[in-house]
Amino acid sequence: MKLILIWWHYMKKGITCIKIGLIVALIIIAVSLLLTGISYAFVYESHLEVVSGPVLNPNTLIYSPPSDQVAEILDCGQGHPGDFPPSTAGKIALIQRGALYFSDMTQNAAAAGALAVIVYNNVPGNMKYGTLGFITDISAVIISDVEGALLLSLLASGPVTVHLRVGPYLAQATTDVLPGVWPNTINIASSGTFEVALCGTELFDVTMIDPTTVVLYDFLTDVPPTSWRFEDVATPYIGPVGSGHAAGADGLMDMVLDFDIPTVVAVKELADHVGETVGISVYGLTYDELRGGGYDYVQIVREEAPGIPEFNLPLIAVTSISAAIYLAFKKRMRKNLG
Ligand SMILES: [Ca+2]
Ligand SMILES: [Ca+2]
Numbered sequence: 269m270k271l272i273l274i275w276w277h278y279m280k281k282g283i284t285c286i287k288i289g290l291i292v293a294l295i296i297i298a299v300s301l302l303l304t305g306i307s308y309a310f311v312y313e314s315h316l317e318v319v320s321g322p323v324l325n326p327n328t329l330i331y332s333p334p335s336d337q338v339a340e341i342l343d344c345g346q347g348h349p350g351d352f353p354p355s356t357a358g359k360i361a362l363i364q365r366g367a368l369y370f371s372d373m374t375q376n377a378a379a380a381g382a383l384a385v386i387v388y389n390n391v392p393g394n395m396k397y398g399t400l401g402f403i404t405d406i407s408a409v410i411i412s413d414v415e416g417a418l419l420l421s422l423l424a425s426g427p428v429t430v431h432l433r434v435g436p437y438l439a440q441a442t443t444d445v446l447p448g449v450w451p452n453t454i455n456i457a458s459s460g461t462f463e464v465a466l467c468g469t470e471l472f473d474v475t476m477i478d479p480t481t482v483v484l485y486d487f488l489t490d491v492p493p494t495s496w497r498f499e500d501v502a503t504p505y506i507g508p509v510g511s512g513h514a515a516g517a518d519g520l521m522d523m524v525l526d527f528d529i530p531t532v533v534a535v536k537e538l539a540d541h542v543g544e545t546v547g548i549s550v551y552g553l554t555y556d557e558l559r560g561g562g563y564d565y566v567q568i569v570r571e572e573a574p575g576i577p578e579f580n581l582p583l584i585a586v587t588s589i590s591a592a593i594y595l596a597f598k599k600r601m602r603k604n605l606g
Contacts, residue, residue, distance in 0.1 A: 314409050316386065318422065319429040326386070326409035328434055329370050330399035335407040336433040339383050343423055347373025347387075349380075357381030360432060362419055366390035370408060371400045378405035384432055385409070388416020399563075407434040442467045443550045443562040447502035447524065448516040452566040456533045456542065457573065461494055461526040464550050465502040466561060468520040474498070477523055477560050482552035484527050485561075489535050493525035510545075510565055525550065541568045 316326040319338065342359040345351035346367035361377040365387050368376075374385045385408040389395055394412040409432065411419075422428045446452045447465040454462055464484070468474040475498060483490035502522050503515035533539060538546070546568060551561030 313434075315431070315433040316409060316411065317431045318419070319431060321422070321428075322418070324411050324415045324418075325394065326411050326432075327394055327396055327398065329374075329387070329408040329410055330397065331403050332400060332407045332409065332434055333403055333405075334434050335384055337383055338429060338431045340427050340429050341386065341419060341423065342382075343420060344377060344380075344382070347376050347385075349376050352377065352380035352382070358383060360384045360386060360430060362386050362388065362416070362423075364388055364390055364416065365395070365410065369401070370398055370410075371402060371404060374400060374404045374406060374408045382406060384434070386411060386419070386430075386432065388419070389413045407432070409434060442469075442504040442506075443548070443564045444502040444505065444512070444522075445548050445564040445566050447522070448514055450512040450514040452512065452564065453569050454529065454532075454538070454566050455569050455571045456529065456538050457570050458529045461528055462532075463501075464493075464525050464527060464548070464564070466523040466525070466550060466552070467502045467504040468500075468522050469504055470520070472560070474521055474523040474560075476554045477552040478555050479523065479525075479552065482523070482525055482550065482561070484532060485549040485551055486535050491527060491532055491535050494528050496523060496525045498522070499524050512564065523552075538568050539570075542570045544568055 314326045314328040316324045340359045341362045344361040347363040361382040363373050377385045387410040444465040479496045500517040503518040505513050
């Protein structure tokens with residue numbers, strides 16, 4: 269009877285511990301979600317304002333170079349080379365999204381002498397994380413369909429001058445998944461980690477990035493690294509999008525981050541992409557809250573390790589844990605008997 273009472277006492281204690289553990293875990297999850305939300309509230313730095321008129325809400329297109337200018341805007345259709353009137357030179361081109369890549373319309377505008385590009389969305393709302401794919405010759409931002417219609421309606425009644433300022437988007441910190449290795453392959457059956465380098469350049473010192481803000485980006489959930497360090501392991505790749513190189517150290521410091529493969533596989537649902545090439549984006553904020561990072565491409569493979577079949581591992585774990593609990597319980601009982 270005494271044994272049963274002691275057993276019940278420890279069971280009750282155990283249940284309370286589990287309850288407290290669960291509450292603590294929930295609080296930790298809630299706080300981390302909140303922090304992630306805060307650090308991404310100021311992702312892009314750009315400002316667009318109609319002189320003596322409304323302030324609009326632009327998003328910087330990724331890879332846009334910085335600029336700060338006051339100029340007239342001009343309706344340049346969909347951004348085809350033939351859509352730019354001769355008067356485009358010295359003005360900011362207003363272009364509808366949809367017909368061309370952002371990079372093509374922006375370079376066409378640059379060739380026509382435009383100072384910058386304001387793209388307006390062709391579907392409701394604004395677009396986040398639109399990308400040029402490389403550093404274009406002039407700045408480019410995107411606004412919503414509603415703000416586009418507003419600018420067009422203002423243009424219909426005469427010249428419109430705007431102040432457009434685009435902060436430095438730190439695209440110089442190119443991302444290299446598996447530094448020193450190309451092509452990049454991730455084995456989704458692995459339980460380890462993989463390295464990603466944010467490459468420093470002559471123009472960009474990666475130690476300006478706050479490592480606690482760096483994440484592997486996903487539309488729904490960002491994945492933080494398991495660890496990070498500063499080490500020269502990579503050379504920025506500049507070439508066609510979707511390709512890469514195996515160059516290693518270049519004498520310039522890089523930020524190297526480790527990401528847990530099972531977590532990334534789960535968040536990005538990589539099991540559905542075996543045999544495909546997917547994009548991996550890693551971003552962080554600099555200490556003055558600008559965004560730095562970039563994109564790289566990875567081929568997804570699944571290669572089971574030879575040896576112990578996978579289903580045995582949980583079995584071994586459960587058996588060992590049960591044995592440990594039994595021995596600990598036996599020891600504790602013996603101590604309480606007297
Ligand atoms: Ca690589
Ligand atoms: Ca380097």
